[in-house]
Amino acid sequence: MLAQVLVSSITAGAVYALIALGFVLIYKGTGVVHFGYGDQVTFGAYLVLIAQALIGLPFWPAVVVALVASVLLGALIYGGLMWPLRNASLLAQIIASLAMGTVLREFVRAYMGPSAWPFPFLLSPAPISVFGILVVPANLAIVGVSLGVLALLFLLFERTFHGKAIMAACDNRIGASLIGVQVSMVFLAIWILSSVLATVAGVLVAPLLTLSPDMGLIGIKGFTAAVLGGFNSLPGAVIGGIVLGVLEALAGTYVSSALKDMISYGILIAVVLVRPQGLLGVLAMKKV
Amino acid sequence: MAGRALIVAIAVAAFFIAPHALAEFHLFQICLVAGTALVVLGLIVVTGFAGQISLAQAAFVALGGYGSAILAARWGIPLWAGVPIVSIGAFVVGFVLGQMTLRVSGHYLALVTLAVTAIVQIALIYSDNVTGGAAGMPVPAFEIFGLTLSTGGQLYYVIVPATAMLFLAVHHLNHSHYGRALAAIRQSETAAELMGLNVLRYKAAAFGASGFLGAFGGGLLAPLSTYLDPAQFGITQSVYFLAVAVVGGMMSPLGALVGSIVFVLLPDFLQAFQTYLGLVFALLLLGFIVLRPEGLAGLRLPKGIVAALPRLGGERR
Numbered sequence: 180m181l182a183q184v185l186v187s188s189i190t191a192g193a194v195y196a197l198i199a200l201g202f203v204l205i206y207k208g209t210g211v212v213h214f215g216y217g218d219q220v221t222f223g224a225y226l227v228l229i230a231q232a233l234i235g236l237p238f239w240p241a242v243v244v245a246l247v248a249s250v251l252l253g254a255l256i257y258g259g260l261m262w263p264l265r266n267a268s269l270l271a272q273i274i275a276s277l278a279m280g281t282v283l284r285e286f287v288r289a290y291m292g293p294s295a296w297p298f299p300f301l302l303s304p305a306p307i308s309v310f311g312i313l314v315v316p317a318n319l320a321i322v323g324v325s326l327g328v329l330a331l332l333f334l335l336f337e338r339t340f341h342g343k344a345i346m347a348a349c350d351n352r353i354g355a356s357l358i359g360v361q362v363s364m365v366f367l368a369i370w371i372l373s374s375v376l377a378t379v380a381g382v383l384v385a386p387l388l389t390l391s392p393d394m395g396l397i398g399i400k401g402f403t404a405a406v407l408g409g410f411n412s413l414p415g416a417v418i419g420g421i422v423l424g425v426l427e428a429l430a431g432t433y434v435s436s437a438l439k440d441m442i443s444y445g446i447l448i449a450v451v452l453v454r455p456q457g458l459l460g461v462l463a464m465k466k467v
Numbered sequence: 468m469a470g471r472a473l474i475v476a477i478a479v480a481a482f483f484i485a486p487h488a489l490a491e492f493h494l495f496q497i498c499l500v501a502g503t504a505l506v507v508l509g510l511i512v513v514t515g516f517a518g519q520i521s522l523a524q525a526a527f528v529a530l531g532g533y534g535s536a537i538l539a540a541r542w543g544i545p546l547w548a549g550v551p552i553v554s555i556g557a558f559v560v561g562f563v564l565g566q567m568t569l570r571v572s573g574h575y576l577a578l579v580t581l582a583v584t585a586i587v588q589i590a591l592i593y594s595d596n597v598t599g600g601a602a603g604m605p606v607p608a609f610e611i612f613g614l615t616l617s618t619g620g621q622l623y624y625v626i627v628p629a630t631a632m633l634f635l636a637v638h639h640l641n642h643s644h645y646g647r648a649l650a651a652i653r654q655s656e657t658a659a660e661l662m663g664l665n666v667l668r669y670k671a672a673a674f675g676a677s678g679f680l681g682a683f684g685g686g687l688l689a690p691l692s693t694y695l696d697p698a699q700f701g702i703t704q705s706v707y708f709l710a711v712a713v714v715g716g717m718m719s720p721l722g723a724l725v726g727s728i729v730f731v732l733l734p735d736f737l738q739a740f741q742t743y744l745g746l747v748f749a750l751l752l753l754g755f756i757v758l759r760p761e762g763l764a765g766l767r768l769p770k771g772i773v774a775a776l777p778r779l780g781g782e783r784r
Contacts, residue, residue, distance in 0.1 A: 285745035
């Protein structure tokens with residue numbers, strides 16, 4: 180029983196981890212906390228449906244079209260929103276990212292309707308028994324992709340010259356531009372990368388959850404995972420996601436479903452108040 | 468001074484003439500504007516004046532609506548007493564929550580207040596025996612002096628004066644040492660601290676005030692809608708209130724009124740485009756925050772009008 184709960188909860192955890200990786204990527208890369216990211220994940224899944232319905236493409240080509248479209252979306256978010264607001268107050272940036280998420284959600288609601296859509300699984304959703312524990316290939320794919328994305332981003336930031344340039348650009352815009360880093364190009368790349376990641380996450384997650392315009396609210400669980408892991412730590416995001424998934428499943432199985440729904444928000448508040456640097460993060464000092 | 472007295476006289480006269488000149492539907496909408504404006508006024512105090520982002524406004528509105536309805540249904544406390552009682556309770560909740568959460572700022576504060584809204588909504592859904600759970604609960608009638616007020620035309624005599632009084636109160640507070648302290652904190656917390664201000668307490672008080680106004684607005688809107696549904700008090704609703712504040716203008720109480728008028732009346736003008744209403748609201752928010760972050764109330768008007776407007780606060784209808 181316990182083993183089964185744990186194995187199933189890791190899937191949910193990997194979902195949160197995948198979304199949390201997107202948050203951390205944007206925060207590490209551009210210094211912006213993107214409150215509309217959950218909606219962008221939902222939008223990514225809808226892009227596939229729109230490509231299927233509008234152009235009449237089969238599933239896989241539709242996924243490719245969706246990925247290309249999300250490259251454009253990422254460029255649009257940076258060029259149309261984040262670049263004009265680069266010197267605006269933090270408050271304005273937070274509201275702008277919230278607004279962007281709301282625009283995507285309401286666009287989907289108006290264009291595709293408020294009700295849920297079926298979304299195909301990439302791999303078989305039929306469970307396979309391994310040592311008496313039921314494992315679902317489709318769920319394993321999510322765990323695998325989360326770890327793969329983590330590995331790629333980790334290598335990018337820690338092991339490549341470009342990764343170092345990104346960190347420098349985020350740390351000190353003027354300093355980085357003085358030593359020849361094209362800061363605007365770096366930020367553009369981050370927004371495009373995170374936008375593609377959102378669509379990948381959306382395609383993987385949509386069949387597990389119900390794909391409706393409000394699926395983006397799952398973004399808060401991704402936030403919790405990211406905050407739990409430390410918000411600027413990539414491995415922290417994955418660990419935070421898995422921990423959150425396991426805690427939710429345990430609370431739901433052994434206590435009550437009310438606690439299962441509430442626990443992630445409780446963790447979010449508790450971590451911010453008690454240990455804002457999270458499990459693996461480093462506390463940033465506020466400069467005066 | 469004479470000009471000011473004249474404007475007040477006109478406002479009072481308009482208040483008493485309106486019920487005879489306007490249709491029931493329009494009075495209902497005036498009530499809706501007033502109640503929404505009160506909720507958004509709370510947001511303007513905490514986010515506009517004190518510079519602390521709050522996404523907990525829907526939670527306070529829920530507290531006001533559910534709290535006063537439950538007091539009336541369970542203990543027979545009439546709404547006219549219950550709404551202020553619950554609002555004072557919301558002030559205390561907001562103040563304590565502020566003391567706890569306002570140590571963090573920026574995106575951490577946005578996240579915490581977001582989580583508060585979500586927790587309150589889940590608590591409403593799971594407390595079936597008190598709140599009616601996911602199905603919601605009916606709001607008892609608003610009874611005062613032996614009269615039962617149920618329609619917009621009747622509630623008008625309660626909602627509009629209450630809103631006007633609270634707008635004036637906020638306007639005066641904002642021009643007192645309290646308002647100047649909040650402005651100092653918004654501009655630089657460190658500088659304010661050095662001047663000897665207890666920054667945390669001021670910020671917590673602003674958060675408490677937003678709770679009071681949110682709950683008061685929620686308590687007044689509840690009998691107007693006659694039914695409470697927990698789906699109305701989620702994160703989406705908190706963002707909606709934020710959108711009203713941004714479009715109206717964050718920096719003056721007038722912004723709450725202007726924003727509420729736009730957001731309440733717009734659906735009537737867009738009746739042919741009902742499906743796109745949510746998208747229009749979202750685009751308005753996005754457009755204003757990028758192009759005109761000072762909102763509609765920050766638009767440049769001829770000098771004479773500008774001088775007269777802010778002094779009147781909520782009296783204008």
